[in-house]
Amino acid sequence: MTALLELDGLSKSFGGVRAVKGLSFAVEDGEILGLIGPNGAGKSTLFNLINGVFMPDSGRLRFRGLDITGTPPHRVAKHGLARTHQIVQPLEAMTVIENCMVGACFGRENLPRAQALDTAREAAVFVGLEDRLETTAAHLTIAGKKRLELARALAAQPILLLLDEVLAGLNPTEIAHMIGVIRRLRERGITILMIEHLMQAIMSLSDRIVVLNSGQKLAEGAPAAIANDPAVIEAYLGDPALARELQQGSGDERRAP
Amino acid sequence: MRGGAPGGSAKHAAIVRRPFFWIIALVIAAFAVAPLLGNDVELRESLLLAAVYITLASNLNIMLGYAGYVNFGSIVFFGLGGYLCIYLMGSPGWPLVAAILVAGAGVSLLALLFGLGILRLRGAYFALGTIGVNEAVQAFVSNFDPWGGSSGIYLSTELFQALGGPMQALWSIYFLLVAVMGLSLYLSYAIKSSKFGLGLLAIGQNEDAAAVLGVPTALYKALAYSASAFLPAIAGGLYFFKSAFIQPTDAFDLTFSTEAIVIIMLGGQGTIIGPVLGGYFYEELRGWLLTSETFSHFQLVVAGVLLLLIVLFLPGGLMGWLHGRWPKLRRVLE
Amino acid sequence: MSGLFASIIDGVLVGSVYGLAAMGLTLIWGVTDVVNLTHGSAIVAGMFGLYLLTSTGVPPYATLPLILVGGFLVGLLLYWICVHRVIGRPPLMSLLSTFSVNLVLIGLGTAVWGTALFNVPVALPSVSWQRYTFPGTHILAAVLTAAIAGCLYVFLHRTRLGKAIRAVANNRGAAELVGIPTTQVLSLAFGLGVALAGVSGMLIATLFPFTLLSGDAYQLKSFVVIVLGGLGNPTGALLGGIALGLVEGLSTPFMPVSWTLVIEFVLFVIVLIAYPNGLLAPRRA
Numbered sequence: 001m002t003a004l005l006e007l008d009g010l011s012k013s014f015g016g017v018r019a020v021k022g023l024s025f026a027v028e029d030g031e032i033l034g035l036i037g038p039n040g041a042g043k044s045t046l047f048n049l050i051n052g053v054f055m056p057d058s059g060r061l062r063f064r065g066l067d068i069t070g071t072p073p074h075r076v077a078k079h080g081l082a083r084t085h086q087i088v089q090p091l092e093a094m095t096v097i098e099n100c101m102v103g104a105c106f107g108r109e110n111l112p113r114a115q116a117l118d119t120a121r122e123a124a125v126f127v128g129l130e131d132r133l134e135t136t137a138a139h140l141t142i143a144g145k146k147r148l149e150l151a152r153a154l155a156a157q158p159i160l161l162l163l164d165e166v167l168a169g170l171n172p173t174e175i176a177h178m179i180g181v182i183r184r185l186r187e188r189g190i191t192i193l194m195i196e197h198l199m200q201a202i203m204s205l206s207d208r209i210v211v212l213n214s215g216q217k218l219a220e221g222a223p224a225a226i227a228n229d230p231a232v233i234e235a236y237l238g239d240p241a242l243a244r245e246l247q248q249g250s251g252d253e254r255r256a257p
Numbered sequence: 258m259r260g261g262a263p264g265g266s267a268k269h270a271a272i273v274r275r276p277f278f279w280i281i282a283l284v285i286a287a288f289a290v291a292p293l294l295g296n297d298v299e300l301r302e303s304l305l306l307a308a309v310y311i312t313l314a315s316n317l318n319i320m321l322g323y324a325g326y327v328n329f330g331s332i333v334f335f336g337l338g339g340y341l342c343i344y345l346m347g348s349p350g351w352p353l354v355a356a357i358l359v360a361g362a363g364v365s366l367l368a369l370l371f372g373l374g375i376l377r378l379r380g381a382y383f384a385l386g387t388i389g390v391n392e393a394v395q396a397f398v399s400n401f402d403p404w405g406g407s408s409g410i411y412l413s414t415e416l417f418q419a420l421g422g423p424m425q426a427l428w429s430i431y432f433l434l435v436a437v438m439g440l441s442l443y444l445s446y447a448i449k450s451s452k453f454g455l456g457l458l459a460i461g462q463n464e465d466a467a468a469v470l471g472v473p474t475a476l477y478k479a480l481a482y483s484a485s486a487f488l489p490a491i492a493g494g495l496y497f498f499k500s501a502f503i504q505p506t507d508a509f510d511l512t513f514s515t516e517a518i519v520i521i522m523l524g525g526q527g528t529i530i531g532p533v534l535g536g537y538f539y540e541e542l543r544g545w546l547l548t549s550e551t552f553s554h555f556q557l558v559v560a561g562v563l564l565l566l567i568v569l570f571l572p573g574g575l576m577g578w579l580h581g582r583w584p585k586l587r588r589v590l591e
Numbered sequence: 592m593s594g595l596f597a598s599i600i601d602g603v604l605v606g607s608v609y610g611l612a613a614m615g616l617t618l619i620w621g622v623t624d625v626v627n628l629t630h631g632s633a634i635v636a637g638m639f640g641l642y643l644l645t646s647t648g649v650p651p652y653a654t655l656p657l658i659l660v661g662g663f664l665v666g667l668l669l670y671w672i673c674v675h676r677v678i679g680r681p682p683l684m685s686l687l688s689t690f691s692v693n694l695v696l697i698g699l700g701t702a703v704w705g706t707a708l709f710n711v712p713v714a715l716p717s718v719s720w721q722r723y724t725f726p727g728t729h730i731l732a733a734v735l736t737a738a739i740a741g742c743l744y745v746f747l748h749r750t751r752l753g754k755a756i757r758a759v760a761n762n763r764g765a766a767e768l769v770g771i772p773t774t775q776v777l778s779l780a781f782g783l784g785v786a787l788a789g790v791s792g793m794l795i796a797t798l799f800p801f802t803l804l805s806g807d808a809y810q811l812k813s814f815v816v817i818v819l820g821g822l823g824n825p826t827g828a829l830l831g832g833i834a835l836g837l838v839e840g841l842s843t844p845f846m847p848v849s850w851t852l853v854i855e856f857v858l859f860v861i862v863l864i865a866y867p868n869g870l871l872a873p874r875r876a
Contacts, residue, residue, distance in 0.1 A: 077471030091462035106471030113452040381626035389856035561694030
C-alpha cells in the first residue's frame with residue numbers, strides 16, 4: 001500500500017539559501033497531516049514545490065503512485081491536488097460563484113461549464129458563503145476571502161487538499177467555524193496537508209504532525225509525542241509562549257473524544 | 258455571464274434563447290439596413306469604417322478585456338490578412354471569398370505560432386513585444402519582393418466585375434464587413450459564455466492563481482491570441498480589396514490598433530457591446546473632427562486625450578458607467 | 592578587420608548613451624512600478640530641445656543642464672497628469688495612461704514640425720588613435736554619460752533623498768511607515784527619469800539625425816537595454832546599453848539598417864524568455 005503523496009529527498013535553493021533540504025515524508029490516504037515549524041522553516045516553499053509552482057533542485061514527488069516531479073501547476077490540479085494560499089489570491093472582479101466555477105471547471109473533474117455551476121455553488125455553501133454567491137470577490141471581508149480560497153479549492157473536488165494557514169487572521173468565532181469546515185472535509189474523505197501557526201487548532205485537528213526547521217524534517221509523529229519532543233520544544237525556544245501552547249494543544253487532543 | 262447565465266445544461270446549450278443574442282442581431286440588422294434606406298452612400302462609408310473599428314476592437318477585447326493582455330500591435334493581423342488576400346487574388350487569381358478565408362486561417366495559424374513565443378512574456382513586456390511583432394512583420398514585408406516590397410501590390414479593378422461592377426461591389430464589401438463585425442460580436446459572446454472564456458477571465462484577474470486552479474494559461478493565451486487574429490485578418494482582406502491596393506505603411510499603421518484600444522476603453526473593456534458603443538461613438542467623433550479645419554490634423558491627439566480621460570476618470574468605460582447606474586442592466590447587456 | 596574594430600568601439604560609445612536613456616526608464620519602473628510609455632517622447636523632446644536651443648544660439652553642450660532641469664520639471668508635470676491617479680491600480684491602467692500622453696505629445700509635435708529629418712551640426716574635432724579615427728561627438732557623449740551615471744550613483748547611494756528613493760523602490764509600504772513622503776519621492780523619481788531620457792535624447796541628437804517619430808525606436812532600444820541589464824537596476828542599464836551598442840556595432844557592417852530594429856526586437860524576446868529577470872541581474876527567488 002503506497003501513500004497518497006510521497007516526498008523523497010526534496011531540495012530547493014534560492015540563490016545561496018537552501019529553503020528545503022533533502023526532505024522526505026509521506027501523506028497517508030484519508031489523514032490530516034499538520035505541518036508546523038518556525039517562520040522561514042520552508043513550509044510555504046514546500047507547498048509551492050508540491051503543486052508545481054517551483055521546480056525542485058533534486059528529489060522526487062509521487063502522488064497516487066504517479067511521479068509528478070516538475071509537473072506544472074495546472075496539470076497538478078488535474079491530478080486532484082488543490083491548495084489555498086497563505087496570502088489570499090481571489091479573482092477580484094469575479095463573483096464568489098464565478099471564482100468557484102474556475103475551480104470546478106479546471107480541477108480534477110474538468111467539468112464543462114454548465115455542470116460546474118452546481119459544484120461551485122455546493123462548494124461555496126459548504127464553507128458558509130451561501131449569502132455571498134453573487135458578491136464580487138473584491139468586496140468580501142478577509143474572513144470571506146479566506147473562505148472563498150477554500151471553497152475554490154474544494155470546487156475542484158480534490159483528493160488531496162493543501163491548506164496554507166487558513167486560520168491566520170481570523171477571529172475566534174471564524175476560527176471555530178473554519179475548524180468545523182475542515183473536520184467535515186475529512187469526513188468526506190478528503191486528505192489534508194495543512195500548515196498552521198495556531199498550535200491548539202493544529203494539534204487537535206491533525207492525526208500526525210511533521211515539524212520543519214530550516215528546511216529539514218525535525219520530527220514526525222502523533223501530536224502528543226510531538227508536543228513532548230525535546231528537539232521540537234528547543235526549535236520553538238525562541239518563542240516560549242508557542243512552546244507552552246504546543247503542550248496545551250496536545251492536552252486538548254487527549255481530552256477530545 | 259454576470260449572474261444572468263442560466264444554470265441548467267439544457268438551457269445553457271441554446272445560446273440563441275438568451276436575450277443578448279437578439280440584441281447583437283439587432284445591431285447587425287441596424288448596420289445592414291440603415292444605409293439601404295435612401296441608398297445613402299455617405300452613411301454606408303461611415304458605417305463601413307465603424308464596422309472595421311468594431312471588428313478590430315471586439316477581437317482585441319478578447320486579449321485585453323478578458324485575458325488582461327494589452328496588444329498594442331493588433332493591426333498586424335489586419336495588415337497580414339490584407340496582404341495574403343490581395344496576393345492570392347492577384348497573380349493566382351483566387352476568388353474573394355476563398356482568399357479571405359485562407360487569409361483568416363493563415364494569419365490565425367501564424368498568430369498561434371507567434372503567440373506561443375511572445376505570450377511567455379507578461380504584462381508590459383508582452384505589450385512591447387506586440388509592438389515589436391508589428392515592426393518585425395512590417396520590416397519583413399517591406400523587403401519581401403513577391404509582395405512588392407515597400408511599394409505594395411495593386412489589384413486590377415476588373416476584379417470588381419465579378420461582384421457586379423464597382424458600385425455593386427462596394428455594397429457587397431460593405432455587407433461582408435458587417436457580417437464579419439457580427440461574427441466578431443458572436444465570437445466574443447461565445448467565448449465569454451464558455452469554459453475557455455472563464456479561464457481567460459481568471460488569467461486576466463490573477464494569472465498565477467489561475468494556473469494553480471488548473472487553467473492551462475500558456476495554451477489559453479496562445480489560443481486567445483490566435484482566435485483574435487482570424488476575423489481582423491478577414492476584415493483586412495475586405496478592406497484592402499475595396500481600395501484594390503495595399504502597401505506596408507497602410508497595412509501596419511499602428512494608428513488603427515491604437516484607435517481600437519481607445520474604442521475598447523471608451524465602450525468598456527471586457528464587455529461585448531462596449532466595442533460597438535465605443536466604435537460607433539469614436540467614428541462619429543472622428544467624422545466630425547475631420548470636417549473641422551483645426552482638428553483634422555489632431556486625430557491622434559484627440560484619441561490620446563480621450564483615452565487618458567477614460568483611464569483616469571471612467572476606467573469601466575460607457576458600459577461600466579451604465580452598469581453602475583442601472584445594475585439590473587448587467588443581466589441584459591453584457 | 593580594422594573596420595570591425597572601429598565599429599565595436601563606436602558601438603560601445605553610442606551604446607552608453609542608450610544606457611543613459613534606459614537608466615531613466617528603469618529608475619521610473621523600479622521606483623513607481625509604472626512602465627513609462629512617454630519615454631520615447633521624452634527622448635524626442637530632448638532632441639528637439641537641442642535643435643531649438645542651438646538655433647537660438649546656445650552652444651550645443653550648454654543645452655545639457657537646461658534640458659536636464661527642463662526635463663525634470665516636465666517629468667513632475669507628467670507625473671501629476673497621468674501617473675499619480677493610476678499608482679497602485681492594475682498595470683494595464685498605467686500602461687494606457689502613459690501611452691495616451693505619448694500619443695498626445697507625438698501628435699502635437701508632428702502637427703508643428705511634421706515628420707521631416709532634422710540634423711544639428713556639432714563641430715568637434717575627431718580623435719585619431721593609431722589607424723583609427725573616432726568622431727569627437729561620440730567620445731564626448733560617452734564621457735558625459737559616464738559623468739551623469741556617476742552623479743546618479745552617488746545621488747542614489749550617498750544622499751538622504753537618494754536613499755529615500757531606493758527605500759520606496761524596495762518597499763513602498765514600509766517606506767511610508769518610517770515616514771518617507773512616498774508621493775513626493777515617486778514624483779521626484781519620475782521627474783528624474785524623464786530628465787535622464789531628455790538628456791540622452793539631446794546626446795543622441797548630437798550623433799545622428801532624427802525625426803519626431805524617432806522616439807519609438809529609441810524607446811524599444813531602452814527596453815532591450817533594460818532586459819539585458821535587469822529591471823530597476825541603473826548600473827545594469829549602463830552595461831546593458833553598452834552590450835546593445837556592441838550588438839549594433841557588430842551587426843551594422845553586415846546587414847541593412849532597416850533590419851537593426853528587428854534584430855534588437857528578436858534579441859529582446861529571446862533574452863526575456865531565457866532570462867526573465869534580466870541577463871545581468873543577480874539570480875534570486
